[in-house]
Amino acid sequence: MNSRKIINGLFMNATRLAFIFCAVVLVFLFGTIIWKGSAAISIEFLTQPTESFGASGGIVYQITGSILMIITTALITFPIALGTAIYRSEYLKNPRAQNIADTLIFSLNGIPSVIFGIFGLIFFVNILGTGVSWFVGSIILAMMILPTLVLCAYQSINSIPSIYRESALALGMTKWKVITTVLLPKGVNGAITGLLIGIARAIGETAPIMFIATAFSGVQFPSTLLQPVSALPTHILSLAQQATNPAALQNAWGTSLVLVFLVILFSLSGLLVRLRFKKNNI
Amino acid sequence: MIQESFTELKDSTTITDCEFPVLNISGFSVSINKTNILKDIDLQVPKNQITCIIGPSGSGKSTLIRSINRINDDVVGFKKQGDIHFQNNSIFKKNVDVANLRKDIGMVFQKPCVFPKSISENVLFGIQHSKKQSKQEKSVIVEKYLRASALWEEVSQRLDEKGSSLSIGQQQRLCIARTLAMEPQVILLDEPTSSLDPLSSRAIEKMMLELKKEYTIVFVTHNIQQAKRIADRIVFMCEGIIIEQGSADEIFTKAKHPKTRGYLVDEYCDC
Secondary structure, rough: HHHHHHHHHHHHHHHHHOOOOOOOOEEEEHHHHHHHHOOOOHHHHOOOOOHHHHHHOHHHHHHHHHHHHHHHHHHHHHHHHHHHHHHHHOOOOHHHHHHHHHHHHHHHHOOOOHHHHHHHHHHHHHHHHOOOHHHHHHHHHHHHHHHHHHHHHHHHHOOOOOHHHHHHOOOOOOHHHHHHHHHHHHHHHHHHHHHHHHHHHOOOOOHHOOOOOOOOOOOOOOOOOOOOOOOOOHHHHHHHOOOOOHHHHHHHHHHHHHHHHHHHHHHHHHHHHHHHOOOOOO | HHHHHHHHHOOOOOOOOOEEEEEEEEEEEEEEEEEEEEEEEEEEEEEEEEEEOOOOOOOOHHHHHHHOOHHHOOOOOOOOEEEEOOOOEOOOOOOOOHHHHHHEEEEEEEOOOOOEHHHHHOOOHHHHHHEEEEHHHHHHOOOOOOOOOOOOHHHHOOOEEEEEHHHHHHHHHHHHHHOOOOOOOOEEEOOOOOOHHHHHHHHHHHHHHHHOOOEEEEEOOOHHHHHHHOOEEEEEOOOOOOEEEHHHHHHHHHHHHHHHHHHHHHHHOOO
């Protein structure tokens, strides 16, 4: 057998191994969460408020808190990301300015999430005096996932062949019309993809929100912008800290399962929205 | 103003039969990122004629006609000297509304580019943004311009189908219909048949001869036979310079410049 064939085979098997490893990790993780978590799930668990620091009762306010923050986050990020992407793609023509913009976006993406938390604590809670507020949490999460959305939207707008822009311009359309009728449908599509990735990340984040947006117990549905909420990831954290109590530990698994389920739910609804947009896409 | 342009015309030695130029290009040079693409172009485009710009690829034909409707404006590093007048007004003046200019000077590109919409929506794509129309008026427009672009017979039964379902040749005719619907005065065509089969190419050539009754046409091609079939005037370009221009008869029977004669025979030019 010649060496080329051996190398070929080795390489193929190495990639296969990597793939299997990836699949096993995922199955193991999901399997454990479902296995351990399903024991805690019940109608009461999903509809009752927390009692005795999470060891008993349910997680209804954690669920509503997380959903409220995530939806607000999406609403804040989406238009800003789309605007940034359009500006970067259609108006920013100076190569140096483009470079600076890209560097800024990538740096924002590289900031660890706990730094966002500390920034929120200092800027909003201490300097602006907002107190612990779910809305501030949403703003911070929006800042955190902004680069992901911008990059996805930018890539999809930028991948539209320039002949579409030129054809539309040649029909006497203004730049504004070209952007809204030709580029935006595709940009929205990309921004939704970014939103899926961003939201899946934001909904599970603990560090950025634990100082500024959430309280660990005794919280209900907020009636103003400046009230704290409870959220699923911070609830998991507080339950894990009481791991010696088997009831609390089981509820931690149950909460994890609900969190994973929410991520999947958001991803699926995002995919559905994207399919609807795809019809009129280039 | 008019007096001036007439004296200019009389001074010009190469142009003899061009009495009412719709487009007047004078001393026009273009560089992109400091590379000279066009050098000192002087050209007048007469009304209701087909002016064919021929020349090897890289000769600046596309850059020239893309400058006429200012589509090149957005090209990074684009710099120009000289001027282009459309109906005696400079198109580069500060107060010119570029969008309006492009309504008067339509353009069809090398590759057909239909929008991800139905056939009829594609015809209306440009016009719907400049005028509000009733449903009735819209269907009149769609039929009128699909007929003008010789596409009506083929698509009248499926106007609501996607534009992309058409063949490439049909798509290009759809692009022409879309441009005609804007009711421009000048149509610029940048090698519109180069990606089409011979049959579709002939259909478009035939259409051009029909359209010149109402429109002024500038047609870029590197196909000499095609130019022979449709051109009233020929402009031969090479390396960013106009080597020779004149009526089609003149150029094809007794071209003065040896480079032109060489190109017409060999389709090759070592400028």
